[in-house]
Amino acid sequence: MKTISRMFALGIVLAAMPTPGHAAPNDEKTVAALDTEYQAAVRKKDVAAMDRLLPANFVLVTGKGRVIGKADLLAEERRADLVFTHQEDTQQTVRIWGDTAVVTALLHVAGTDKGQPFDYSLWFSDMYLRTPQGWRYTFGQASIRLPPETPPHQ
Secondary structure, three states, X not given: OHHHHHHHHHHHHHHHOOOOOOOOOOHXXXXXXXXXXXXXXXXXXXXHHHHHHOOOOOEEEOOOXXXXXHHXXXXXXXXXXXXXXXXXXXXXXXXXXOOEEEEEEEEEEEEEEOOEEEEEEEEEEEEEEEEOOEEEEEEEEEOOOEOOOOOOOO
């Protein structure tokens, strides 16, 4: 519960931050394309692309509050018994606040884990920071898995 409260507080802080200038005209498209590229890399188990797209200090917080760093995420992706047949997001929205961007989308994931099938959807928010090297995916937060019958807007 503390993790959810912290994420909510982070969202409020980001929303209240003044924009220190105008975003570049293509920032939303650039960030959206990076996030789509990342989802495709996960689906294809392209660890090299994931490694390139994630900074060393990347953090993912799952819907159950588990905190996963870059090294653990890449190790998980390397597992031969984890196979993705579907990894696609819809309803992608990109919001820019100065040098911070947040992508929110509904992700549908399917495949097998240790031979057991899985198929679920979840909402995620991915935070990108503008760096001298360009936009970097630095933080992700995923909701709990949604029941299959949940309409996409809930």
